[in-house]
Amino acid sequence: MNNSFIIALDFPDKKGVTQFLQPFENEKLFLKVGMELYYQEGPQMILDLKSQGHQIFLDLKLHDIPNTVKSAMKGLARLECDLVNVHAAGGAEMMSAALEGLEQGTATGKKRPLCIGVTQLTSTSEEQMQAEQLIQVPLQESVLHYASLSKQAGLDGVVCSPFEARDIREQCGSSFLTVTPGIRLSTDDIQDQKRAATPDFAREEGVSAIVVGRSITRAEDSAVAYHHIKQLWEGVRL
Numbered sequence: 001m002n003n004s005f006i007i008a009l010d011f012p013d014k015k016g017v018t019q020f021l022q023p024f025e026n027e028k029l030f031l032k033v034g035m036e037l038y039y040q041e042g043p044q045m046i047l048d049l050k051s052q053g054h055q056i057f058l059d060l061k062l063h064d065i066p067n068t069v070k071s072a073m074k075g076l077a078r079l080e081c082d083l084v085n086v087h088a089a090g091g092a093e094m095m096s097a098a099l100e101g102l103e104q105g106t107a108t109g110k111k112r113p114l115c116i117g118v119t120q121l122t123s124t125s126e127e128q129m130q131a132e133q134l135i136q137v138p139l140q141e142s143v144l145h146y147a148s149l150s151k152q153a154g155l156d157g158v159v160c161s162p163f164e165a166r167d168i169r170e171q172c173g174s175s176f177l178t179v180t181p182g183i184r185l186s187t188d189d190i191q192d193q194k195r196a197a198t199p200d201f202a203r204e205e206g207v208s209a210i211v212v213g214r215s216i217t218r219a220e221d222s223a224v225a226y227h228h229i230k231q232l233w234e235g236v237r238l
């Protein structure tokens with residue numbers, strides 16, 4: 001899972017995904033299916049992508065009472081994704097329940113999907129967090145707190161921005177995953193993201209994986225954009 005490059009397939013339907021994947025015909029990718037696509041196409045979309053040999057991050061950000069999250073995860077485990085997530089704000093009990101559900105739903109001899117906790121969304125700024133969530137500590141501290149809570153609950157890592165990844169690794173250990181969305185080229189518009197960073201900065205901060213959506217999916221030539229960002233992520237001299 002370390003050094004992964006995850007593409008966010010934020011498309012409204014399977015047709016958009018098929019068109020997007022055409023130039024990548026011979027490549028095995030790590031693809032993220034989120035709410036937009038999953039709510040339209042359902043589990044079959046995951047099975048189709050898996051049958052093409054891709055790795056899957058199913059990003060549904062579960063956040064509900066422990067019993068509901070446990071049952072939902074039990075069902076999702078049957079899809080045999082590589083990675084799933086929950087909101088750490090749901091609490092340690094909910095996160096442990098998510099893991100229990102995943103373990104119960106994983107078929108004998110198969111690997112349980114890795115499970116990570118969303119700390120503070122990368123679209124959240126410190127000002128917004130303090131004003132709207134009434135969390136009065138600095139954002140970095142809130143993210144570190146959620147990372148510790150996720151680790152205590154047994155999760156495999158967190159979703160955070162590259163700005164927090166180094167401190168999280170120091171606090172939670174180098175095997176604890178830091179998966180970082182909000183990745184933009186320095187020339188890109190950051191849109192709704194607040195804690196956006198470049199792929200090179202993410203690499204320097206030692207994050208486990210980057211998640212890139214619009215900088216690839218909305219690029220004039222998605223394959224060119226993907227390979228350019230991948231080179232920056234891998235530290236290839238351009």
Ligand SMILES: O=C(O)c1cc(=O)[nH]c(=O)n1[C@@H]1O[C@H](COP(=O)(O)O)[C@@H](O)[C@H]1O
Binds near residue numbers: 183213
């Ligand atoms: O869990 C996520 O994947 C996620 C967490 C987070 O804090 N921020 C965040 O942007 N994401 C997801 O990462 C992707 C980022 O997409 P772009 O901003 O288009 O690169 C989207 O699919 C988001 O749903």
